[in-house]
Amino acid sequence: MICHYQCGNFVASCNGISISGSILSADCRDEEGNSDFTQLDLNPHLANINGVLEPGSDYIATCTSQGGSEEGSSFIIFAECRKENGNIIRTSFNVNNNVANINGELQWHDCNQLLAMDEIAAADEDVALSGRKLLNH
Secondary structure, X not given: OOOOOOOOOHHHHEEEXXXXXXXXXXXXXXXXXXXXXXXXEOOOOEEEEOOEEEEOOXXXXXXXXXXXXXXXXXXXXXXXXXXXXXXXXXXXXXXXXXXXXXXXXXXXXXXXHHHHHHHXXXXXXXXXXXXXXXXXX
């Protein structure tokens, strides 16, 4: 059986989205339609890679949060980050690609890793089905 995880798109079911430091906050609907206040610390999930925010950890060590904004179906966070040469640059990251609302709770998901796991599971399932078909013939 293939398990599908919800990757991102918390903006579709959350309101009042904001960021303070590395803490993302929002009011998100749960499965019953109730609105729950929830927070997620992004620091364990984002890294500063030479001035670019990417999945990793501890971006706050070399970046200063500059807030965020909802742009269409995205929520972009902004930061000023130190590059390896010491220069400071403004950078951004769309957290909507990795943050999901799971029953009223913000959760981080490494969607690239989850998609790869789904592909492996699908391939394993195809091999298992092929094996059953061969045994049945």
